[in-house]
Each structure stands twice: as C-alpha cells, then as structure tokens.
Amino acid sequence: MSVADPEAAPVAGRGPLAGLRVLDVTSTIVGPTATLILGEQGAEVIKVEPPEGDVMRRLGGRPREPGLSPKFLHFNRNKRSVVLDLKTGEGREVMRRLAERADVFVSNMRPRALGRLGLGWEALSALNPRLVHCTIVGFLGGGPYEGAPAYDTIIQGLSGVAGAHVEPFGEPRFAPFVLADHVTGITAAQAICAALLARAGSGRGQAIEVPMFETMAGFVLMQHLDQRTFDRDGHMGDPRIMSPDARPLRTRDGFICVSANTDAQVRAFFEATGRQDLAEDPRFSTVAARIIHVDAFFRLRAEAMLERPTAEWVEVLRRHDVPAMPCHTLQSLLEDPQLRASGVVTKEKNENGEDAMLGLRHASRYGESGVAPSRMAPRLGEHGPEILRELGYDEAEARRLLAARAGVSPEGVSPEGASSQGASPEVPAS
Amino acid sequence: MSVADPEAAPVAGRGPLAGLRVLDVTSTIVGPTATLILGEQGAEVIKVEPPEGDVMRRLGGRPREPGLSPKFLHFNRNKRSVVLDLKTGEGREVMRRLAERADVFVSNMRPRALGRLGLGWEALSALNPRLVHCTIVGFLGGGPYEGAPAYDTIIQGLSGVAGAHVEPFGEPRFAPFVLADHVTGITAAQAICAALLARAGSGRGQAIEVPMFETMAGFVLMQHLDQRTFDRDGHMGDPRIMSPDARPLRTRDGFICVSANTDAQVRAFFEATGRQDLAEDPRFSTVAARIIHVDAFFRLRAEAMLERPTAEWVEVLRRHDVPAMPCHTLQSLLEDPQLRASGVVTKEKNENGEDAMLGLRHASRYGESGVAPSRMAPRLGEHGPEILRELGYDEAEARRLLAARAGVSPEGVSPEGASSQGASPEVPAS
Numbered sequence: 110m111s112v113a114d115p116e117a118a119p120v121a122g123r124g125p126l127a128g129l130r131v132l133d134v135t136s137t138i139v140g141p142t143a144t145l146i147l148g149e150q151g152a153e154v155i156k157v158e159p160p161e162g163d164v165m166r167r168l169g170g171r172p173r174e175p176g177l178s179p180k181f182l183h184f185n186r187n188k189r190s191v192v193l194d195l196k197t198g199e200g201r202e203v204m205r206r207l208a209e210r211a212d213v214f215v216s217n218m219r220p221r222a223l224g225r226l227g228l229g230w231e232a233l234s235a236l237n238p239r240l241v242h243c244t245i246v247g248f249l250g251g252g253p254y255e256g257a258p259a260y261d262t263i264i265q266g267l268s269g270v271a272g273a274h275v276e277p278f279g280e281p282r283f284a285p286f287v288l289a290d291h292v293t294g295i296t297a298a299q300a301i302c303a304a305l306l307a308r309a310g311s312g313r314g315q316a317i318e319v320p321m322f323e324t325m326a327g328f329v330l331m332q333h334l335d336q337r338t339f340d341r342d343g344h345m346g347d348p349r350i351m352s353p354d355a356r357p358l359r360t361r362d363g364f365i366c367v368s369a370n371t372d373a374q375v376r377a378f379f380e381a382t383g384r385q386d387l388a389e390d391p392r393f394s395t396v397a398a399r400i401i402h403v404d405a406f407f408r409l410r411a412e413a414m415l416e417r418p419t420a421e422w423v424e425v426l427r428r429h430d431v432p433a434m435p436c437h438t439l440q441s442l443l444e445d446p447q448l449r450a451s452g453v454v455t456k457e458k459n460e461n462g463e464d465a466m467l468g469l470r471h472a473s474r475y476g477e478s479g480v481a482p483s484r485m486a487p488r489l490g491e492h493g494p495e496i497l498r499e500l501g502y503d504e505a506e507a508r509r510l511l512a513a514r515a516g517v518s519p520e521g522v523s524p525e526g527a528s529s530q531g532a533s534p535e536v537p538a539s
Numbered sequence: 540m541s542v543a544d545p546e547a548a549p550v551a552g553r554g555p556l557a558g559l560r561v562l563d564v565t566s567t568i569v570g571p572t573a574t575l576i577l578g579e580q581g582a583e584v585i586k587v588e589p590p591e592g593d594v595m596r597r598l599g600g601r602p603r604e605p606g607l608s609p610k611f612l613h614f615n616r617n618k619r620s621v622v623l624d625l626k627t628g629e630g631r632e633v634m635r636r637l638a639e640r641a642d643v644f645v646s647n648m649r650p651r652a653l654g655r656l657g658l659g660w661e662a663l664s665a666l667n668p669r670l671v672h673c674t675i676v677g678f679l680g681g682g683p684y685e686g687a688p689a690y691d692t693i694i695q696g697l698s699g700v701a702g703a704h705v706e707p708f709g710e711p712r713f714a715p716f717v718l719a720d721h722v723t724g725i726t727a728a729q730a731i732c733a734a735l736l737a738r739a740g741s742g743r744g745q746a747i748e749v750p751m752f753e754t755m756a757g758f759v760l761m762q763h764l765d766q767r768t769f770d771r772d773g774h775m776g777d778p779r780i781m782s783p784d785a786r787p788l789r790t791r792d793g794f795i796c797v798s799a800n801t802d803a804q805v806r807a808f809f810e811a812t813g814r815q816d817l818a819e820d821p822r823f824s825t826v827a828a829r830i831i832h833v834d835a836f837f838r839l840r841a842e843a844m845l846e847r848p849t850a851e852w853v854e855v856l857r858r859h860d861v862p863a864m865p866c867h868t869l870q871s872l873l874e875d876p877q878l879r880a881s882g883v884v885t886k887e888k889n890e891n892g893e894d895a896m897l898g899l900r901h902a903s904r905y906g907e908s909g910v911a912p913s914r915m916a917p918r919l920g921e922h923g924p925e926i927l928r929e930l931g932y933d934e935a936e937a938r939r940l941l942a943a944r945a946g947v948s949p950e951g952v953s954p955e956g957a958s959s960q961g962a963s964p965e966v967p968a969s
Contacts, residue, residue, distance in 0.1 A: 125730075125737035125745075150733045170765045170777065179768040180777065183761040230906070249904065252880035258798075258862040266787050266796030266866035273715040273869060281787045281794050281866050284714050285703040285780050286762055295725050300555075300903045302732035303580045307555035307908050309739045315555075316906035323881045323902035326872060330884065331613040331899055332716055333869055335600045338609040338897050345869040347600065347610065350715050357696050357711045364711050366696030368688075432688040436696035436711050439703060439763055439775040442756060450682035451753045454760065467768050469761055472753035473730045474679065476660065476746035478737050 122479020124151020129305070131155070132211035133188060134228065136163040138261070138287045139245050139321065140217035141184040142294025143301065147213070148187030149471035151481040155207060155496060156188040159195070162489040173466075174488075182486045183469050190487035191496045195226045199513055206500045208233045208240065212314075213301055217245040219256055230316035240314040241304040245297050249320045259321050264289035268325035273333055276351040292328060293321045354407040357436035358414040364436035365419045367410065367426060372396065374431050381429040382413040457485060552909020554581020559735070561585070562641040563618060564658065566593040568691070568717045569675050569751065570647035571614040572724025573731065577643070578617030579901035581911040585637060585926060586618045589625070592919040603896075604918075612916045613899050620917035621926045625656045629943055636930045638663045638670065642744075643731055647675040649686055660746035670744040671734040675727050679750045689751050694719035698755035703763055706781040722758060723751045784837040787866035788844040794866035795849045797840065797856060802826065804861050811859040812843040887915060 129152040133144040141156075141163070148154040156163070162176055169180025193200040204227075208214060214233055216223055223229050223244065230242045247259020262283055265271050270288060271281040297319040304317050332350070336343025349355060357364040369378040372395060379388045387393055387409070392402040399406050414422060419435045426433035437445060448454060453472050459465035471480045497507040559582040563574040571586075571593070578584040586593070592606055599610025623630040638644060644663055646653055653659050653674065660672045677689020692713055695701050700718060701711040727749040734747050762780070766773025779785060787794040799808040802825060809818045817823055817839070822832040829836050844852060849865045856863035867875060878884060883902050889895035901910045927937040 125733040127737075128740070129736070146729060168779075170768075173769045179765050180762070182768060183764060248877055249881050249902070252877040254864075254877040257857075257864075260798040260800075260862060262785070263796045263798050263862055263864045266794070267864040267872075267875070269867050269869050269872040270716075271787050271794070271796070272867050272872060275868060277715050278708070278712075281868075282708075283780075283786060284716075285707050286700075286759070287777075287780065291758065291762070292722060292725070295722070295729060296903065299576060299725060299729035299732060300905075302729060302736060303555040304905060304908070306559070306732060306735055306739070307557075307905075309736070310558070311907070313907065315908060318904040318906075320881075320902055320904075322877060323883045326875075326878050326881075327883050327899055327902050328721060329716070329869070329872070332610070332721070334613060334897060334899070335609050337870075337873070338600075338612060339603045347717075350713075350717065355692070356713060357701050364696070364701070366693045366701070368690040368693050370690075427687075432690060432693055434684075434687075434693045434697040437699050437702050438705060438711075439699050439759070440767075442697075442699040442702060442759070443767070445697070445756075447678055447682040447684040447752060448756050451679050451750075451756075453753045453757050467764060469757055469764070472679070472750055472757050473726065474748040474750075475730070475734060475737075476748075477741070477743065478734070478745060 121482065122151075122475070122477075124149065124481035125475050125478040126302075127151035127478070127481070129153065129213065130211045131213045131215060132207050133157065134214070134216040134218065135245070136217065137165055138180075138184060138290035139294045139297070140215055141165065142291055143243070143245065143297035144188060144215055145184055145186060146295065146298040146471070147301070149480055150475075151478065152213070154188040155211075155492075156185065156190045156487065157204065157207070158190055158192050158489060160192055162192070166489065176489050177486065182466070185486035186468065186470075187481055187484045188487055189492035189496065190490055191493045192490035195228075197513070199510055201227060203497070203500065203510065204228070205236060207496075209237050210500075211237065211240060212305065213241045213243065215243045215245070215297070215301065219258070220244060220246065220250070221256060234314060234316070238313055239308060241301055241308060241317065242314065243297055243301050243304070243317040243319060245293060245319045245321070247320065248322050249318060254322070261287045261290045264293075264321045264325055268322055269329035269333070270325060273329055273346070276346050277353050277355070289321050289325045293319060293324045296324050352403075352407075354404070354411075358411050360414050360417060360419045360422055362418040363438075363441075365414055365422050366434050366436050367414070367422075368432040369410070375399070377429040378410070378426070378431045381425050381431055382416075384409070384413070455483060457483075552581075552905070552907075552911075554579065554911035555905050555908040556732075557581035557908070557911070559583065559643065560641045561643045561645060562637050563587065564644070564646040564648065565675070566647065567595055568610075568614060568720035569724045569727070570645055571595070572721055573673070573675065573727035574618060574645055575614055575616060576725065576728040576901070577731065579910055580905075581908065582643070584618040585641075585922075586615065586620045586917065587634065587637070588620055588622050588919060590622055592622070596919065606919050607916065612896070615916035616898065616900075617911055617914045618917055619922035619926065620920055621923045622920035625658075627943070629940055631657060633927070633930065633940065634658070635666060637926075639667050640930075641667065641670060642735065643671045643673065645673045645675070645727070645731065649688070650674060650676065650680070651686060664744060664746070668743055669738060671731055671738060671747065672744065673727055673731050673734070673747040673749060675723060675749045675751070677750065678752045679748060684752070691717045691720045694751045694755055698752055699759035699763070700755060703759055703776070706776050707783050707785070719751050719755045723749060723754045726754050782833075784834070784841075788841050790844050790847060790849040790852055792848040793868075793871075795844055795852050796864055796866050797844070797852075798862040799840070805829070807859040808840070808856070808861045811855050811861055812846075814839070814843070885913065887913075 131147050131152045131154045133154050133156045135141050144154045165181040166176040169178030172178045248254040265283050274282040300317050300319050333346045337345045357366050369375050376388045392398050423433050453470055455468045456464045457466045457468045561577050561582045561584045563584050563586045565571050574584045595611045596606040599608030602608045678684040695713050704712040730747050730749050763776045765775055767775045787796050799805050806818045822828055853863050883900055885898045886894045887896045887898045
C-alpha cells in the first residue's frame, strides 16, 4: 500500500524565497533545520562542510550508503554540498567569495570558533554589508554560560523541557524528539526572514543571535508560568496539561484522542457512548461542575472507550460532532489517508526509476509561489565542481582546489565521510 | 532574589518588522503564537476579537483580572485589541477597512467559517491584492480530514507525537506542552515572512495554508523515520532518543544532564569521576565498543552521578571539558543566572510602579533592529476607540459603533469577557 499519493505533490513552483542565496555552515540538527526550511521555500542553499562532513552524515542512523544517514537525508534536502577546509588559506578564500554573493550566512558553530575562521559578523559584513548573519548559539552572549557547549539534551534539561515532565510523569524526562534543536531551528529560519524584510527597507544586513537555551526557556515558561506570573509562591505548570489523566484513551484495539470540552460536546459524547442517562447529570452538565468532578468525568470517558475499536469510535463520535481522531503509532501514521493525500511523504526514485526511499516535504502551501522542486540531500562535496565554476574559477583552478582538499573529489564521498566513528546510530547519546 | 536583571533588557529598537501591519483574527494558542512573534519583532498587530473575547482569556489559567489569564498574557504581548461583531454589517465594514490597510491577515478559524464571514482569500485579496493571507488549519485542503476540528491533543495523537512516546515511556502520552499549537504557530510566522519576501519581488500577496497535522507529522517523521526510510520493514524511531537510558541523571540533590559522546569526553568523564582505571577499558575506549557495552556504560555513568550534588558535578565536569548542566525544575529555572541575565523574563510594573507580574520577552537578538518595546497583552477591546480613529471614523461615529457593539466600551472588559464559563484553568481539556 503506497504511503505517498503521486497526485498529492505540493503546488509546484519556485517557492517564496526563490532567488535568495544562503551560505550554510551548519551541522547536526539545529542549523540544518533552519536551512532546510529556507531551501524548501526556494532559496539556493550551499552547505559548506569540513573534509569529514557534517557529523549527522554518520550519527543520524544506519545509512544505506556511507555518509547518507536517514536523519541527514531528511534534514538536508534541497541543499548543495561543497567541502572546504577552512584551515587552509585556499579554503578561506573560496569561503570569502561565497560570502560576497550570499544574502544569508547561517552557522551553529560556537562564536569563538567562528571568529577564529574569520567568519564572524564584522569580517563578513565588511565583505558584504547586505549579508544577514545568523549565529545559532547555545546561550545568549553576555550571560554566565556564554560559549558553553550546547547539546539538545543539555538544553532540554536546563530549559525546563525535562522539568515539565516531573508532574505528569513523576520524574524529569527528555521529550522523545531532538526538541530544542528542531524548535530553535524553525525559530532561526523565521528570524532570518524577519531580518531580510528589514534589509528590504534599510538596504543593510545585520547580525542575528538565536539562542537555544533562552528560546526553549521562553517556550516552556509561556506555557507553564501559570500562577507564578502573579505570585512568588504561585503554582507553575498548566493544570490542564499536567493532569496525569490528560492522555490518549485506550480502545479495544488501540488508542484514541477525544476532545469533549463544551457542554454540547459532553452531552453529545454521553449520547454517542450510550450514556444518555448522564447527559443531565449535574456533575457533568456544566464546565463548573466538571471541574469539581473532573476525576469521575475522566474515568467515565476512559471506561467508555474500552468498548469498541478505534475506527468505530472515530466514526460514531464524528457523527455526534465530538472531535475525535485515532492516536497513531509511528507505523500507523504512515498509513494515514490524510498524510498520504498531503504529499508530505514522498517516494524517491533511484537512477533506474525504482522506488528507492521515502522522502519528506515541506507541509505548508503557498498559493502563488508553491514550494521548490524536491531535491535529495547531497553527497559530501557533490556540488564542489559546479559551485567553484559558478564562483568564476576556471577548470584547471577548480581541479587544483579540489585536489588541494579545498573541495572534494567529484566522486562525492570523501574517505573521512565513510570512516571514523562508524555509521551506527546507537552511539551513546546522553 | 530577582528573576529578572533590569540591565538585561534586549537591545531596544523598533524590531525588524517595524512598519508592517498584521490583522490578527486568531484565538487559543496556535494563531496567537504566530502573531506574538511578529509583534515582538515590531509589526503592528491588531487583534480582532468577538464580543466574548479570545477563549484563552478565560481558559488560560486563573486570572488576577477577569479576561487576563496567565497564558493569554504570555501569548498576546505587543498586540492591540478591538472587538468586532462580524455577524453585524457594521462589524464587517470595520473589518474591511482594516483589511484594506493590512500587510498580513492571519486566522486559525476553519476555512468554511472564514468564508461565511467574508474573510477568505478571494474576498480579502480583491480588497487588497498585496495582502498575505495566512490560514492556520488543522489539515491541508483536499484530504479526507479537510475541515475537521483540530485541537492540540488530537493533533499530538494523530501526528505521532504521542506515538513517539511508546518506546521510551511504554505507552502513548502527550508531550507536556501545547506542542502542536506552539510549533505550528512558529512555523506560520516563518511562512508569513517568506510570503512577504516574495511580495517584495512580485508586488503581490498570496494565500498561505499552514496545517497543524502535516506540519507535526513532518516534525515527527524527520526525526523518527530512521530505517523505514529505506526498508518497508525497517525500524522506526531514532534509537538514541528512544533508549529508556537517555534521561537526566540523578545526583545527590537533584538531576544533571551530561553529554559525553566523543572518546576524549568519555576519558575525561572517567577522570572527573575518579575512575581513571576505566579510561583505557576496551569496553569504553572507542565509540564502536561503547555501542556494544552501552548498558554497562550508562549504568556506570548513572552510578557515578549519585555521589555528589548537582552544582559540584557541573563544576568538576566543566573543569574536565565534559559538557554538563543542571536539569532544572520549572521553579529552579527561574533562578538560573543565564536566564536572569538574558532579559527573557521581565518584571512588569503596575500603574504605581510596583512589580506587578512576570512577563516574557522574545529570545533572539537583532544587532541593528533590536526588538520592539515591551507592551502588555491587551484588555478586551482596549484599543477599539483609537483603532476606529486611525481608520478615519470621527468621534460621533466611533462612539456609535462602539455602542452598537461593533467595538467595545472603552473601559475594556466586556460583560461577556468576565462572565461565561468562569475563569478556571481546570476545565477538562480532552
């Protein structure tokens, strides 16, 4: 059964950011998330990688081909790759030429390392005053943690993401996602576009600093500051979210999510579940009453769902105008008819036109611009030769630079790309 | 002890989006998140509310003043509020005038309801061809769920957010955040800015559709498609994230997050924890070996951390260049020195200049634009009179419209705002 409907591709187009040039010196997840979005929206993204390549090429899950792990493939679509050894003068010279013609520079290197490579705001804006220079950092400059190393789990722990699990789960836990990296990456893509809009007025670029810790702490506190907003001793944590009863409900064959909030929905829920006798029960007939009797209400709701399979309940509840949907496993999600119709999951063909792998596309729709044509994540250095040509290097010079490891052999995968650390995803992550 | 350092306010400025006008017809969390970001970046956001106000005014936690719940306050900063009854011809006429002068229209109403109110793309673009018209929907149009109601928990269940909890938590659970709303809201703010950049070239606005389900399904699958990318029977779920051992580590007085990934970091970790004897242990000296002996490695790591308090370990590990940070509770997060220095948490003064409440500010920094001056979330209809004046209505007409409930009394809070449903956060959430 196909997971992707070939008719469901998003509106073809050039994307709202067509014509923009993004110089991408990012790695792992946070930076590549930002440039992935810009690339799917049509920006020309050039991913500059060190000779060994973005670490995600090896640590993003077992690859089918060395250097192309699943996670790397999904976070690096619609980008071209060139390898530059920035420890060499030649590598830095190519980088300078790239920076002169770029609209956006993005990096998640630590500021000091960036400065050592001559890629700080001062250096690059001197070359190109229209450049929007975005550094994604662990922590804002000026604070005590400035320059400290930031990994997703360390930020989840420090920002309260793990701490928000204590009330509903009984202990601090990480969300089962690279959440801080992914959310901060989307945030960076938004900040970059805001700065590009400012440039449209001023004609000047600027330096942007997008911090993982402060971004995630704000994310957590907006939702959970609650009564602490007003009182030093006020309770923190949104009670509706922290309630251990706020969870998917077990059915006869799986789990379902039901959202019966208004009095009308609750009445309809009782009818749908054959408990008309409760429709006028004073414990449940008003919001105020359900607050007092919330435990009894949740218990009734949970018991009712056990009686039938998920699909049957979804049907019955929908007929009664009670919002309800199946709670998918990762596997059943791929068979969801709405997802299949959306074009978000695509089947990629190989050179022989056979279905080779699953790809993922941008979810939003742009009526006029559409989204950029789909392009698989690049092999390491795959586009070095064409990018050097675009920069005006002649064939001989380009060959010399590639040989000198300012670029990488046209075959693509560098020895380092395949070797060192092996390609397994089970590297202790912490 | 102050949670906010008065010196730590973000660079004052007008913000990168100064001069942009956003017509905000959103409610709950997903839409207000998008317009919050635009407002903090300097856009002029006019929040149009029905006579009873955004439901979050009442359902976002116990308010100190009717209609101003904590969650409403934190998701609606830097916006002005006008009440329009769009069921009246006069209300719709004011709305048309607002749409004529807006750059962006944002709504998370269902498309059919939007059309009935004459606020669909066709109607508004006919009034203002430069308008970027963003509808945040539950599901992309054209699929079987088109137009179905979407609530955060229903989307978390359907998109695999809850399903991703099965492997590490043993059952599907919701993330302890309004995750689908919040992430889709940031995504919408980014899509809006991309469309504004396209307009800078074409001179034309366009319709954008930002779907909660497809956005979150992509978010989950990029991270967890894993081997299913290549094989129909391949394992789904990033093993590094799914491991039940990937969690904060207990110390003598709390929890800590440690990230020892490279061989050098692991050696340093053993030294820091007084287990130099293990530094050369073949089970732990290479990544490949740690993969095989991951359980023993995690057990050693967990046992070591029990010996000292968190602060002591953070110090010791930092001295050994092992990335480590405290795992905060929601409460201890507010005392974090980096957060205090960041200006993300601010103390709001009341009319008498006394510290009245905690506010939250935008985390990213814009070297030239800065962020917009801070402005508390509006009372219901607070800015009706001034907004009507800006639209060119004279005093008498404005008074008549406000009396006719196209606007709301200058006192701000409408009777409905304070009444109906009460102000408690413990309303059964689904």
